[in-house]
Amino acid sequence: SQQGEEDPQALSIQEGENATMNCSYKTSINNLQWYRQNSGRGLVHLILIRSNEREKHSGRLRVTLDTSKKSSSLLITASRAADTASYFCATEVPGTASKLTFGTGTRLQVTL
Amino acid sequence: SQTIHQWPATLVQPVGSPLSLECTVEGTSNPNLYWYRQAAGRGLQLLFYSVGIGQISSEVPQNLSASRPQDRQFILSSKKLLLSDSGFYLCALRQFETQYFGPGTRLLVL
Numbered sequence: 001s002q003q004g005e006e007d008p009q010a011l012s013i014q015e016g017e018n019a020t021m022n023c024s025y026k027t028s029i030n031n032l033q034w035y036r037q038n039s040g041r042g043l044v045h046l047i048l049i050r051s052n053e054r055e056k057h058s059g060r061l062r063v064t065l066d067t068s069k070k071s072s073s074l075l076i077t078a079s080r081a082a083d084t085a086s087y088f089c090a091t092e093v094p095g096t097a098s099k100l101t102f103g104t105g106t107r108l109q110v111t112l
Numbered sequence: 113s114q115t116i117h118q119w120p121a122t123l124v125q126p127v128g129s130p131l132s133l134e135c136t137v138e139g140t141s142n143p144n145l146y147w148y149r150q151a152a153g154r155g156l157q158l159l160f161y162s163v164g165i166g167q168i169s170s171e172v173p174q175n176l177s178a179s180r181p182q183d184r185q186f187i188l189s190s191k192k193l194l195l196s197d198s199g200f201y202l203c204a205l206r207q208f209e210t211q212y213f214g215p216g217t218r219l220l221v222l
Contacts, residue, residue: 004155031209042116042202042213043156050209088155090211097163098144098206099171102156 004032004089004103012109019076021106023089024069030092032065032072033100037086046074046087079110114139116214118203124220131176131190133217135203138184144206145186147178149199150216156202162186193221 007022023032031050035043049056049065049072056063062075076083086107090100115138125131137143144163148156158171160178168178175194179187186203198221203214 033210035213040200040216040218042215043204045210045212048209090156092209097161097169098209099146099158099161100211101158102148104155 004091004101006087006089006103006106008106009104010107010109012111013079015079015081015110015112017079019079019083019108019110021074021087021108023072023074023103025072025089025091025103026070027091027093029067030094032063033090033092034061034063034072034074035088035090035102037088037105039085043088076108079108081110081112084108084110114143114205114207114212116203116205116212118201118214118217120217121215122218122220124222125193127195127221128192131188131193131197131219133188133201133219135186135188135214136184137186137203137205140184140205140207142183145180146204146206146211147186147188148202148204150202151199160188195221197221 004023004025033048034046037043047058047063049063060077065072086105088102088105090102117136146161147159150156162180176190202216204211
């Protein structure tokens with residue numbers, strides 16, 4: 001089964017609104033990463049948060065990590081139509097040769 | 113910065129035919145390289161990874177194989193394709209703690 005599960009599976013919001021996506025995982029991790037995938041394209045790395053960190057910011061992105069609950073959230077503030085994409089969380093588990101395990105993704109649709 | 117090339121971008125192949133997908137990277141040396149497959153509307157499944165020339169680790173039993181003949185070249189192959197091999201194949205490299213992905217190859221097996 002997947003290490004990471006995103007919630008919701010799909011999200012539709014209007015431009016200017018905030019979008020929040022959640023990721024839950026099952027085992028201890030070294031870090032958790034968020035990626036974006038535009039339709040039919042490769043994945044783009046957004047942000048990485050290490051297991052000893054609780055929150056990170058990058059531009060309009062805010063990521064939180066709660067290792068006690070084994071969960072993370074990605075917040076996109078002031079969303080734009082260009083943010084329309086699928087968003088995946090990925091976890092790196094200790095002792096796994098730096099392999100990433102991806103969740104199933106959240107499809108975000110931002111409408112004008 | 114690193115660049116990842118994958119070709120072809122799209123491929124339509126009949127069942128039972130062979131497959132060779134190539135991934136080459138630039139701007140880095142001795143990277144960890146990865147092959148992933150993404151089924152339609154799904155997450156990524158790690159197929160193979162390589163920590164160096166000639167070193168391949170397989171994640172799931174399947175109809176595919178991988179090779180790394182050169183430091184910056186990673187090849188995904190099959191002798192006989194199955195319908196279930198259809199999908200979007202992505203090559204990635206690891207730099208520091210982050211993986212960077214190529215543009216992908218969309219494979220349709222008919």
